[in-house]
Amino acid sequence: MSLINGLPAHVLLVHAVVVLVPLSALTLVICALWPQAARRLGLALPLLALVTLATVPLATQAGEWLERHVDSDPLVRRHAELGDGMLPWALGLFVLAAGVWWISRRTGAPQLRELSGARSGARSGSVLHVAAAVLSVVVAAGAVVDVYRIGDSGAKAAWHDAYSKTATKSSDGD
Template identity: 45%
Template sequence: MNVRAPDHVFPSMDLFEIAGLPLHPLLVHAVVVLVPLTALALVLGALFPRVRRRLGVATPVAALLVLLLVPVTVFAGEALAEQVGPVPAVVHHAELGRMLWPWPLAMFVVAVVQWCWYRFGRAPGRAARTTIAALALLSGAGSTVMVVLIGEAGARAVWGG
């Protein structure tokens, strides 16, 4: 069964399918793994200079990947939700999913600022280091908590309970 979303919403339903299967469950697994790993790298890099030097540009690149992956996952989820219909648990999961994007955006900004500052600028003072660490912790924890809440709502939507 191939149901097409309106062209103004999703140009092609096939864009969100692989071999006729919805893309959303596959993308979700990438988000569930990458968001906490990126958050961990961001926080560790903010707290430990040695870790930050070892990670180098990997943290902002991972944050960019997450930032790009989240809207694609949301769009794929919305395409799948249109096929499923207005099930309350799915609607709740979708509402939570749309609330995720500001958190990875914050992680990306903090990761880029942190990397650029230490790579191209002078070592920041104590207040700036503390601010970067606090923002890293806040954005990383917020992203991870949102992923857990969204995932829990999605699991309930699929498996009931």
């Protein structure tokens, strides 16, 4: 994918990444720390993370196309290098979202646990829950910081020479 309606696809696709990564990260942390939220959201949590994961390589491939169609610039190269690091974070969000969803389903019905008398399962469930919560916070924070760094470098690459610090026209129409 290179152009969408005459515009470089990367310019449009990055907006999906910039919105979906923090949204997935926030949703993951909420669900990891509040299991009832994970049970209420159900499959929406891993599906959101899967859509997020799918947008990253689309934006990256479109960015690689765009990089070949602009002048060589150190800021563009730095942005491309940073952008290549987003996929592992998005994959981590998806894996943890699926894990949190699975844990919430596995430990979700307190009545069933009480009826089965599974006491040892409660301890392993709480260890899984704590581990998933800690990993979720770490990966979510890393993903959000990385998407910020990538976006900031992209904005600098796109705009560093594209505007004047002084107005070129008066604001009252003169």
